[in-house]
Amino acid sequence: MCSIGQLYMISKHSLEQSSGGEGVEVVRNEPDTHPQYGQGQVTEKRIYLSSKLPSWMRKFVPMIFYVTEKAWNFYPYTVTGELHHCSFVPKLQVKIETRFENDNGSNENVFGDGPTPRDSVCFLDILSDPIPDKHYKKTEDLSGWVSKRTGRGPLVDGWRNSARPIMCSYKKVQCSFEVYGFQSRTEEFIHRNIRDVLLVGHRQAVAWTDEWHGMSLEEVREYERKLQQETNSKLKSDRTDSGPAPLCPSFSRSISVTDESSLKKMGLKTVSIPDCSSCPSSYSVPMRMNSNPE
Known part of the structure; x- marks a missing residue:
């Protein structure tokens, strides 16, 4: 069921976050087979995010700026890789590996490549960790959430040790931006924003349980296709309404x-x-x- 909840959440979240010509455009979403992980799905997306960049970074990118994200979903293992293709900005690479396990985050070697150093591990608590004010919704506050379909909720302090059933989404995030003078600042910005996106998204996956619980994989794939079409149309319409924008920075x-x-x-x-x-x-x-840029 977690795979269905994840697919539902990503589709709805992408539509909610797309406005003003920015958001997630789906370029490709089709079945794929991996020699090790078997049947799965591969997606390719363009994430437009110019206004979400800090002011110091916007000085070096065009007004229409996006990163290309490719993801391979072979549940319970997924890989997401983001590769920046714009010639006027040095190469940016972000890779996120995910594995879902039926535990509370206690597996220290979930990816099989050796225990992760404790100071490199960040636990995200969907109940109590703070999120940016702009993302807060009372209906997604899990301290007051109750699922009518499953009878689960609300979450209380210590829920990780007492809630059943429970599942942990493990993420291994790697980021590279090897540009002299900007590497640390940019990589810290990326890690911080990935943390916020993951925290908000997983809160929503739980808060929306009654919307996706009981759906079959075929039903959630149809829902996914419908919302992807809506999101793509919304992005194109917003960009058309706002008029053409220069593709290059407006200064030398x-x-x-x-x-x-x-x-x-x-x-x-x-x-x-x-x-x-x-x-x-x-x-x-x-x-x-x-x-x-030339």
């Missing part, structure tokens, strides 16, 4: 780099420059490279 910005290590960190090739004593005078100034 240049960077000066003189050391080879910085160039390599930015993914740029270096060239050998002759000794300056024998060079024309034009070589005596620092090399300047324009960062504008």
